[in-house]
Amino acid sequence: MxxxxxxxxxxxxxxxxxxxxxxxxxxxxxxxxxxxxxxxxxxxxxxxxxxxxxxxxxxxxxxxxxxxxxxxxxxxxxFFDVSKQSKPKEKLVEEYFLTLIQHGKLKPGDKFSELELARQSDTSTVAVREFLIRFSRFGLIEKNPRSQWKMKKFDEAFVDQLYEIRHLFEMHSLSNFIQLPEDSEYWQQLNDLFIEHKNLSLKMETCYDDFPRLDQKLHGLLQRAHPNQFVNEFYDIISFVFHYHYQWDRSAERERNTLAVQEHLDFIGKMLMKDYRGAAVALERHLNTAKQSLKDTAML
Amino acid sequence: MxxxxxxxxxxxxxxxxxxxxxxxxxxxxxxxxxxxxxxxxxxxxxxxxxxxxxxxxxxxxxxxxxxxxxxxxxxxxxFFDVSKQSKPKEKLVEEYFLTLIQHGKLKPGDKFSELELARQSDTSTVAVREFLIRFSRFGLIEKNPRSQWKMKKFDEAFVDQLYEIRHLFEMHSLSNFIQLPEDSEYWQQLNDLFIEHKNLSLKMETCYDDFPRLDQKLHGLLQRAHPNQFVNEFYDIISFVFHYHYQWDRSAERERNTLAVQEHLDFIGKMLMKDYRGAAVALERHLNTAKQSLKDTAML
DNA sequence: TTGCTGTATTTTATAAATAAAAAACAGTTG
DNA sequence: CAACTGTTTTTTATTTATAAAATACAGCAA
Structure with a gap:
């Protein structure tokens, strides 16, 4: 092999x-x-x-x-037959590992071995090790020397701290955005995004799983308007944790997303009207909802 | 061997x-x-x-x-003679690598090889690799597959973004601290720290290199009063970057630290008087000084 | 010079082998 | 059956070997 x-x-x-x-x-x-x-x-x-x-x-x-x-x-x-060539090792490990997580095979507190992962994902222990080290920045896994890796348990303090930073960052992004000059292209893009949200909200019954894309888009827009690599990296963590937990509890997904779209609409609407105070309040409310729903799911 | x-x-x-x-x-x-x-x-x-x-x-x-x-x-x-046992690999690599940086042997833009590092630090390439991956979260090094590692160049945008976050975090810490109840032990600790600063400021001529310890202590106090792992991790980056750049330019160190101590005194003093506005202004000033002096050093 | 080719050297990526340590298993005894 | 010992199996840490790729070197021609 x-x-x-x-x-x-x-x-x-x-x-x-x-x-x-x-x-x-x-x-x-x-x-x-x-x-x-x-x-x-x-x-x-x-x-x-x-x-x-x-x-x-x-x-x-x-x-x-x-x-x-x-x-x-x-x-x-x-031509060489490139189709049979497997993807880069790193991708293989990542995919396999995330699949494990998404299927609930790895829950907080569980231990797992590098060797096993390497075998299952058809890669080497080195590739696995490197991926896990990189991944550990999400704060979801940890290991002691000579001992196996462990899924960290996901306590309330973690969620609180995560959302504390998110709150800080998003309020900051908001205040930066509001200060953009009237003729900035970003206002137009925000307007487009508002319309996209509006459209989605009308066919929420069927397309509710389209929300994460819009959520991503909104964050991307705020980031482009005022880039900061640290904020960006942090958002990676947020969205990962988000996925990590919702992947195995889709029960209330539609309600969750429906509410979230409404809150986004409220938030973006206030921004477009240059109502900074109102937007801040809307954002605050949105973050609180998100935090609470994460807690409800994660802390069962 | x-x-x-x-x-x-x-x-x-x-x-x-x-x-x-x-x-x-x-x-x-x-x-x-x-x-x-x-x-x-x-x-x-x-x-x-x-x-x-x-x-x-x-x-x-x-x-x-x-x-x-x-x-x-x-x-x-x-007993086994433990003195001859070298420290853990990871420590060895870390020390050697940081020494390189501190001696200016690795400057922004330079490339370096894993193998070379492994030889010099008397460890294996695996240990080196793992350290570098871990270290890369500081955003100071990068690598492309099959190619060597490279010290990232340290541009103004990076410093700006770094200090933008620092500003955000420290203002947040400040506002949290101010809200502590009157009888919280932390107020006493802050008071002690004020005195320590005062003492240092009197013998600044000789002990100017004691300032980083106090700086660390102040941050530690704010963190203990309102812990957040993300803020903490970020501060690791800050203090690393700080060291990274000042290590090879000690020329103005005394003036820099003298000013910094004064600014700290101003800041802590205002806090002790519960003058939130004043403290915020002092903090703002302090951060600006720090940012500017970092730029002056780094962008020569 | 400059820009090229051919060749040699170094370095990274990967595999395979092995020692050290951890974890699992199977009995035994109070 | 609970706690233990003796033994076996796994797993991690580390080294060594080697293919693939990158880089450095030497010499040649316009």
Whole structure:
């Protein structure tokens, strides 16, 4: 099972090179130098050379000194079958791990082993380890040396602290947004978003699961208007925790989202009317609802 | 050079066990069961067994079935020499890496290799890798697959965003502190801290490098009064970045700290007088000074 | 010079092997 | 049956080996 040690970068380069040739060259044309190709496709020259060598073997081009002359157009046979190539390790682990969580196989307090994860997700322990270290910044898992990883229990203090920061950040974003000049493009975008919310609220019966997208969009807009990498990173945590807990309790999802859309509408509406105080109150109410509903779900 | 693969946990347990015996037992006493010992010293029973076996070899105790009888008191010869045991890998890497940074060997924009770091710090690439991943949450390093790590360049936007959050958090901490009941112990602690600042300000000529400790203490106090893990983590970043940049420019350190102490005094003083507005203004001023001085140093 | 090729060296990613430690299992005894 | 011991199985930590890719070096030609 040496699949993962295969020369991915090489194969991918060959494929892009073939495509590139088909699109931009014809027989008898000559290709740019190694260095140019390496820069163009963001790989090292070593890889370019190997790929060119390979194309020579395929009788697609001939190389003599500095010139690479195209002698035949590539066809579909020449491409590497990339479909069977599994995704990047990191993605594999992540997907598998999140699936476990979403299916409730890993609940707060549970322990799990790196080795097991590696086997199940068809990756190496190293990949697993690196993912878990990265993931641990969400504050949902922890480990002691020589001992297994453990899902942290999710106590009320955690939720309170999380929402305390969220409150702080969103109020801050709000106050920044309000100060945007009248002719800023973001006001238009906010208006569009208001309409999107309005539309969704009309067909809430069927499309209630479309809300998270809008929620994401609203946050994205506020972030673009006044970017801050720390706020952004924090929001990753928020939205993960959010998913983490709602994934296995969809019971009240429609009601939850219906309410949330209404609160968003209220909030955005007040903003559009430049009613800062009103918007702040609406936001406050929204955050409180969200916090409470998270608690209700998580602390059963 | 198999040093690092040695049985650290085992040796440490033997030593603590010997100490424990000297302190609490005498010849002919019998020791508790494996399980009890394992729990008491937070190791697995496997390790306890190996340690007990080892003590038997040393003729310190005899085991027959369930009873472990002490037959001789341990002496200093029996202890493992723990001094030659290098610290935990993680610490080693961390120290070496931070030293590099502090000596200006790694400046923004520089690249460095895991292998090199592993060699220099006398650890494995795995340990290095794990440290770097963990460290990357500070946002000071980054890497692309198959490529080396790189010190991020430290632009003005980063400082602005950092201080934007700091501003938000510290104002929040302030407003929380002000709301503490009159008889809260924290007011007393704040008062003590005020006096400490006052004392330091008198001998600033010589003890100016004592300021960071007080700064840390002030933050610690605010955090204890109203704990929030996210704020805390963020402050780690702040203080790291702070060190990262001042370490190689101590030129104006005394003036910087003298000013900072004055600003702290102003700030704490206003708090003690319950002058919320005044304290907020003082804090604002302090943060601006800090930000500006960081920029002056970092953006040379 | 500059920009290229060919070759050699380094480094990262990955696998496989193994020691140390933890955890699970199976009896035994009071 | 509860608590223990002796034994076996798993798991983590660490090292070593190697393929893939990136980088550095040396020399050549315009």
């Amino acid at each position: 040496l699949v993962s040690r295969k020369n991915f970068v090489f194969q991918k380069l060959v494929n892009t090179l073939l495509e590139h040739i088909i699109k931009n060259y014809k027989v008898d044309d000559s290709l740019p130098s190694d260095v140019v190709l390496a820069n163009q496709f963001s790989v090292s020259r070593t890889t370019v050379r190997k790929a060119v060598e390979y194309l020579e073997e395929l009788d697609i081009l001939v190389k003599s000194g500095a010139t690479k002359t195209l002698i035949a157009m590539p066809n579909s046979e020449h | 198999l040093v690092s693969r040695k049985n650290f946990v085992f040796q440490k347990l033997v030593n603590t066990l010997l100490e424990h015996i000297i302190k609490n037992y005498k010849v002919d006493d019998s020791l508790p069961s494996d399980v009890v010992l394992a729990n008491q010293f937070s190791v697995s029973r496997t390790t306890v067994r190996k340690a007990v076996e080892y003590l038997e070899e040393l003729d310190i105790l005899v085991k027959s079935g369930a009873t472990k009888t002490l037959i001789a008191m341990p002496n200093s010869e029996h």
